Amino acid sequence: MNLQGEIPLDYMIVLSTMLFFVGLMGVLIRRNLITMLMGIELMLNAVNINFVAFNHYLFPHRLEGHFFALIVVAIAAAEAAIAIALIINIYRQFGTVSVDDVDELKY
Amino acid sequence: MTGPKIIFFVLAAAIVVFAILSITSRKILRAAIFLLFVLVAISGLFYMMNFQFLAAVQLILYAGGIVVLIVFSILLTSQINSKLDPPKLNHLLSGAVTAIGGIVLSSITILQFTFKPTHTAAIGTDMRTIGRQLMDTDVHGYALPFEVISVLLLAALVGSIFIAQKNRT
Numbered sequence: 001m002n003l004q005g006e007i008p009l010d011y012m013i014v015l016s017t018m019l020f021f022v023g024l025m026g027v028l029i030r031r032n033l034i035t036m037l038m039g040i041e042l043m044l045n046a047v048n049i050n051f052v053a054f055n056h057y058l059f060p061h062r063l064e065g066h067f068f069a070l071i072v073v074a075i076a077a078a079e080a081a082i083a084i085a086l087i088i089n090i091y092r093q094f095g096t097v098s099v100d101d102v103d104e105l106k107y
Numbered sequence: 108m109t110g111p112k113i114i115f116f117v118l119a120a121a122i123v124v125f126a127i128l129s130i131t132s133r134k135i136l137r138a139a140i141f142l143l144f145v146l147v148a149i150s151g152l153f154y155m156m157n158f159q160f161l162a163a164v165q166l167i168l169y170a171g172g173i174v175v176l177i178v179f180s181i182l183l184t185s186q187i188n189s190k191l192d193p194p195k196l197n198h199l200l201s202g203a204v205t206a207i208g209g210i211v212l213s214s215i216t217i218l219q220f221t222f223k224p225t226h227t228a229a230i231g232t233d234m235r236t237i238g239r240q241l242m243d244t245d246v247h248g249y250a251l252p253f254e255v256i257s258v259l260l261l262a263a264l265v266g267s268i269f270i271a272q273k274n275r276t
C-alpha cells in the first residue's frame with residue numbers, strides 16, 4: 001500500500017530516532033557484552049527504518065534505500081558472527097562476559 | 108483513524124515498548140526474546156511500505172539467524188537462571204539523559220523540517236525488478252556492492268572460525 005497520504009514521513013523518522021536512542025542507552029547502561037551487542041542491533045535496525053522510509057516516501061522511482069538496507073542487514077549479520085566469536089573467546093579466557101571484569105589486554 | 112494508521116501505531120508502540128524492555132530486562136534470555144519481537148515488528152513496517160523482499164530478509168536473517176546466534180551465545184556463556192546486576196545509578200542516569208536529550212533534540216529538528224512530497228510514479232518492488240537491479244551493471248545496477256558483500260561475508264566466516272578456534276598455536 002502507499003502510505004504517502006496516510007502517515008507522514010515525520011512519524012517514521014521520529015520512530016526510528018526513538019529506537020536509535022533506546023539502542024544507544026542499552027549500550028551505555030548494560031555491562032554485559034551480549035546485551036551491548038543487542039543494543040547495537042537495535043541501532044542498526046533504526047537506520048534501516050530510515051533508509052526504507054526515505055526510499056518509500058521521497059524516491060519511490062528508485063530502489064536505492066532498499067538496497068542500502070539489504071547491505072546493512074548483511075553487514076549486521078557478519079558483525080554479529082564476529083562479535084559472538086570474540087565473546088566466546090573472551091569467556092574462555094576470563095570466565096565472564098562483563099566488560100568491568102575484562103580489563104587485561106595481555107593474558 | 109484509518110486502517111494503515113492503526114497498524115502503524117500498533118507496530119510503533121510494539122517496537123518502542125519491546126526495545127525498552129529488551130534493554131532493561133534483567134534476565135538475559137528474556138532480553139533476547141524482546142529483541143526478537145522488535146525485529147518482527149520492524150519487518151511488519153517494511154511490509155507496510157511495500158518492500159516484501161526486504162521484510163522477508165529481515166525475518167529470515169534477523170529473527171531466524173542473528174537472534175538464534177545470540178541465544179546460542181547466551182546459553183554458552185551464562186547461567187540461565189542468573190539475573191544480571193542492575194545498572195549502576197550513574198550509568199543509568201547518564202544513559203537516560205543522553206537518550207532523552209537525543210530524542211528531544213532530534214525530534215525538534217525533524218519536525219521543523221518540511222519534506223517535499225514527490226509525485227513521481229513508484230517503481231514496482233516485485234522480485235523481478237529487484238533481481239534485475241541487483242545483478243545489473245548499469246546506472247541503477249548494484250552488481251559491485253553485491254559482489255563486495257559476498258567477499259565480506261566470506262571473510263567474516265573465515266575470521267569468526269579462526270577467532271573461535273580452540274587450540275591454535
